[in-house]
Amino acid sequence: NAGVTQTPKFQVLKTGQSMTLQCAQDMNHNSMYWYRQDPGMGLRLIYYSASEGTTDKGEVPNGYNVSRLNKREFSLRLESAAPSQTSVYFCASSEVPAEAFFGQGTRLTVV
Amino acid sequence: GEDVEQSLFLSVREGDSSVINCTYTDSSSTYLYWYKQEPGAGLQLLTYIFSNMDMKQDQRLTVLLNKKDKHLSLRIADTQTGDSAIYFCAESRGSGGYNKLIFGAGTRLAVHP
Numbered sequence: 001n002a003g004v005t006q007t008p009k010f011q012v013l014k015t016g017q018s019m020t021l022q023c024a025q026d027m028n029h030n031s032m033y034w035y036r037q038d039p040g041m042g043l044r045l046i047y048y049s050a051s052e053g054t055t056d057k058g059e060v061p062n063g064y065n066v067s068r069l070n071k072r073e074f075s076l077r078l079e080s081a082a083p084s085q086t087s088v089y090f091c092a093s094s095e096v097p098a099e100a101f102f103g104q105g106t107r108l109t110v111v
Numbered sequence: 112g113e114d115v116e117q118s119l120f121l122s123v124r125e126g127d128s129s130v131i132n133c134t135y136t137d138s139s140s141t142y143l144y145w146y147k148q149e150p151g152a153g154l155q156l157l158t159y160i161f162s163n164m165d166m167k168q169d170q171r172l173t174v175l176l177n178k179k180d181k182h183l184s185l186r187i188a189d190t191q192t193g194d195s196a197i198y199f200c201a202e203s204r205g206s207g208g209y210n211k212l213i214f215g216a217g218t219r220l221a222v223h224p
Contacts, residue, residue, distance in 0.1 A: 004153075033211065040119065042199060042216035043154075058211070090153055092212075099144065100212055102153035 002026050006091050006103035013081040013110045021076040021106050023091030029101075031094045032074035033058075034066060036087040037105070043090065049074055081110045115215035117200050122221045129187040131218045133200030136181060140202040143176060144212065145185045148197045157185070157198070187220075195222045 007022045025032065030051045035043040035058075045058030049068040063085060065077045074093075078085060086109050094100040114136045123129045135143065141162050146154040160167045160174045160183070167174045173186040187194055197217040204211055 031211075035214075040216055042115075042117075043214040045211060045213065048211050059213075092154075094212075099156040099159060100154075102155070104153045 004091055004093055004101050004103040006089075006106050008106060009104065010107050011109070013078075013108065015082060015110060017081050018077070018079050019081065020078075021089055021091070021108075022073070023075065023103060024073045025091075025093040025101070026072065027093060027095075027101065028071065029093035029095045030071070031100075032068065033092045033094075033100065034064075034074070034076045035090045035092065036060065036085075037090060038087050046076065046089075081108075083110045086110045115200055115202055115213055117198075117215040117218045119216060120219050120221070122223065123190050125190060125192060125222055125224050127190055129185075129190045129194070129220055129222075131185045131187075131198050131200075131220065133183040133185075133215055134181055135183065135200070135202045135213075137202055137204055137213075138178070138181065140204060142203040143174075143183050144199075144201040144203070145172075145174065145183075146199040146201060146214075148199065148217070150196075154199060190220075190222050192222050192224075195220055 004025045033048045034046040047066040049055045052071045089106045091103045092100040117133045144159040145157045148154045171188045175184045199217045200215040201212045
């Protein structure tokens with residue numbers, strides 16, 4: 001049972017480059033989330049998807065886009081990376097109203 | 112996580128009890144959670160409490176909830192070096208049949224001999 005799988009685990013981008021972070025869950029959860037984690041700031045919600053076909057902005061959506069491709073997959077795209085987007089990104093999934101399961105994270109550095 | 116507040120650091124001696132505190136702002140939160148993050152890893156759920164409960168005990172973990180003050184605490188009895196990690200408090204805000212988790216900044220627990 002894989003749970004929540006994120007790829008890649010590490011990435012270095014140059015300013016202005018684009019990339020997509022992938023996330024897949026095998027627990028048949030309806031809700032999926034993208035968070036970023038920065039020192040001293042905890043986890044901040046970027047975007048979430050309550051169910052397949054819907055997405056909503058979280059606390060810090062600027063500079064990001066998401067796609068809920070199907071029930072399993074929820075991707076996060078950076079169209080033009082900036083150094084301020086250097087962070088650790090976590091994907092999570094949950095079934096209301098129970099616990100959220102997290103992936104192992106993607107450590108992104110933008111230089 | 113600006114609506115959920117925690118102290119950033121706690122140091123305890125091995126074998127003592129640890130108490131990690133959290134305050135939240137949304138009185139309509141149905142569930143409140145404690146997550147643990149070990150170095151280089153994702154978050155793992157430790158325990159959660161329904162908003163209509165005052166206390167929940169699970170082995171070495173005790174969660175206390177004071178709804179009036181919007182205060183949540185996590186007590187770890189007989190703290191071990193393996194408990195060293197960052198602990199996140201989170202509240203669940205739901206509407207329209209789904210919920211989203213709002214996290215605090217995390218409390219780094221250091222356990223020393």
